[in-house]
Amino acid sequence: MRDFVIETTQLTKSYKGRPALRGLNLEVGRGQIFGFLGRNGAGKTTTIKTLIGLLKADSGTASVFGIPVTDADRSVKIRRRIGFVTEDKELYPYMTVEQILRFTRPFFPNWREDLEKRYLEIFDLPPKRKIPDLSKGMRSKLMLLLAISRGAELLILDEPTDGLDPAAIEDVLHELVALAEAEGTTMFFSSHLLSEVEMIADHIGIIDQGRMVVSDSLKDIKARYRRLRVVLEDPVELPTRWASCVEYVRREGKVVSMLVNGNVEEIIQQMQSMPGTTVESFPVTLKDIFLEQVRGK
Amino acid sequence: MLWYKGWLETRFKLLFGCGFIVFFFVSMSSIGVRGPAGLKAFVATAVICVAMLSILLPGAGIATQPSFQATKGLHGSMLFTLSLPVSRLRLVAVRAAIGWLELAAGIGALCCGMWFMFPVLRAGSTPKLMLLHLLVQLVCASALYFVGVFLTTFLDDQLRSWCSMILFGTLGWLSKRTPKVDALDILRALHENSPLLSGAVPWLTVAFSCAVVAIAFIGAVKIAQWREY
Numbered sequence: 027m028r029d030f031v032i033e034t035t036q037l038t039k040s041y042k043g044r045p046a047l048r049g050l051n052l053e054v055g056r057g058q059i060f061g062f063l064g065r066n067g068a069g070k071t072t073t074i075k076t077l078i079g080l081l082k083a084d085s086g087t088a089s090v091f092g093i094p095v096t097d098a099d100r101s102v103k104i105r106r107r108i109g110f111v112t113e114d115k116e117l118y119p120y121m122t123v124e125q126i127l128r129f130t131r132p133f134f135p136n137w138r139e140d141l142e143k144r145y146l147e148i149f150d151l152p153p154k155r156k157i158p159d160l161s162k163g164m165r166s167k168l169m170l171l172l173a174i175s176r177g178a179e180l181l182i183l184d185e186p187t188d189g190l191d192p193a194a195i196e197d198v199l200h201e202l203v204a205l206a207e208a209e210g211t212t213m214f215f216s217s218h219l220l221s222e223v224e225m226i227a228d229h230i231g232i233i234d235q236g237r238m239v240v241s242d243s244l245k246d247i248k249a250r251y252r253r254l255r256v257v258l259e260d261p262v263e264l265p266t267r268w269a270s271c272v273e274y275v276r277r278e279g280k281v282v283s284m285l286v287n288g289n290v291e292e293i294i295q296q297m298q299s300m301p302g303t304t305v306e307s308f309p310v311t312l313k314d315i316f317l318e319q320v321r322g323k
Numbered sequence: 324m325l326w327y328k329g330w331l332e333t334r335f336k337l338l339f340g341c342g343f344i345v346f347f348f349v350s351m352s353s354i355g356v357r358g359p360a361g362l363k364a365f366v367a368t369a370v371i372c373v374a375m376l377s378i379l380l381p382g383a384g385i386a387t388q389p390s391f392q393a394t395k396g397l398h399g400s401m402l403f404t405l406s407l408p409v410s411r412l413r414l415v416a417v418r419a420a421i422g423w424l425e426l427a428a429g430i431g432a433l434c435c436g437m438w439f440m441f442p443v444l445r446a447g448s449t450p451k452l453m454l455l456h457l458l459v460q461l462v463c464a465s466a467l468y469f470v471g472v473f474l475t476t477f478l479d480d481q482l483r484s485w486c487s488m489i490l491f492g493t494l495g496w497l498s499k500r501t502p503k504v505d506a507l508d509i510l511r512a513l514h515e516n517s518p519l520l521s522g523a524v525p526w527l528t529v530a531f532s533c534a535v536v537a538i539a540f541i542g543a544v545k546i547a548q549w550r551e552y
Contacts, residue, residue: 106408116400
């Protein structure tokens with residue numbers, strides 16, 4: 027049996043009758059860097075808040091490190107082992123960088139002073155500066171520093187690079203990958219920036235309308251999905267029904283674009299069986315897959 | 324370290340409360356307190372200081388920022404607090420305890436100042452009555468303070484302060500306009516019915532205040548535990 031750090035089964039949650047999660051199944055294995063993708067309102071933050079114990083699910087189960095998140099007392103034990111970067115990057119406005127570090131440190135028995143010093147230097151955070159005087163990017167870095175230094179086994183990062191400039195995003199992502207490699211930390215992070223997810227994640231989950239629509243390793247997803255460009259010699263009628271592996275078909279005159287999820291060879295052969303047809307196969311980006319999944323088939 | 328957070332949250336409020344007490348003493352010294360009527364007015368005015376502290380200091384340690392202070396979203400630093408490995412009971416209890424200790428210190432300073440700075444008080448009373456007055460002030464103010472703690476579990480700090488002020492105003496209005504029910508009149512126990520002026524401890528009001536403290540605190544903890552953030 028696989029060792030899952032995060033596991034949810036048929037998780038549902040509604041706000042005043044409006045469903046946010048509709049039977050979410052999620053599995054994040056130990057040591058994975060799991061990119062959690064979805065449109066605004068897809069259920070990403072609701073999932074994260076449920077895992078942290080801030081929201082209570084209506085039905086289904088959710089556990090972190092095998093501990094049910096619904097158990098308030100044991101939820102404290104979960105939080106002792108995780109680092110969390112909130113979506114809004116809000117910290118106490120009456121504290122300085124130094125004070126918030128001093129405040130947070132004693133809560134975590136595995137606090138890593140070495141990581142604190144290292145990232146304080148790398149992120150170039152002024153210890154004496156008050157939090158409201160930090161730029162948004164600096165607050166993001168401070169939140170990351172506070173999450174990383176906890177010595178956490180799991181980092182839950184909600185839009186961790188929000189507010190950072192492109193160079194800083196590159197640096198932060200590099201550091202996160204380095205940390206995962208060096209410490210074996212599991213990372214579960216949501217982001218709107220598909221390029222950054224593609225850069226560091228080894229597993230991807232795409233949530234849409236409260237359901238997980240794709241969840242697999244990025245390598246497998248990319249191997250499975252292909253874009254086909256079919257040029258038809260003669261104006262032929264295309265089939266009205268396709269195999270379930272065909273995610274979309276768009277025709278513009280003689281050119282047909284297809285996104286295929288598995289059984290690529292079979293589809294290529296099917297297209298080539300039409301007289302005078304040329305078929306080209308291209309790899310796809312995560313963006314292609316994401317857009318197709320969230321825009322509807 | 325929740326104590327440290329609580330102290331940073333309340334230190335300026337405490338300072339403001341202390342400043343108000345000093346202002347009260349200076350004003351009273353310049354006006355002068357003479358005779359039983361003056362003493363009565365003096366004790367009644369001191370209630371404003373107690374009310375000020377009871378309004379300023381409550382907190383539950385969770386929603387500490389009004390929404391307009393948050394740069395994004397409505398929760399301010401609340402999510403960071405709730406992501407700490409601390410139970411909600413501890414969050415509420417520690418913050419409530421810090422505010423209460425500061426309230427006690429403020430009331431202690433007020434009563435000591437009254438006793439040592441105003442000879443008229445020493446002439447017309449005894450140290451025992453002054454101590455009992457201090458005790459009654461503390462218990463009755465605690466009831467008002469813990470109602471504030473209760474409100475903070477679902478209102479942000481700013482909104483809660485306004486609600487506390489409205490509550491005080493309503494209690495004052497009820498105290499004057501409705502038939503006297505001394506046992507339930509916390510405000511009157513702070514001046515007219517206090518041991519300093521009446522010579523007796525309003526035990527029923529003290530008991531009622533203790534009940535309010537217990538109910539408000541248990542209610543605050545239950546709400547904090549039950550609420551979703």
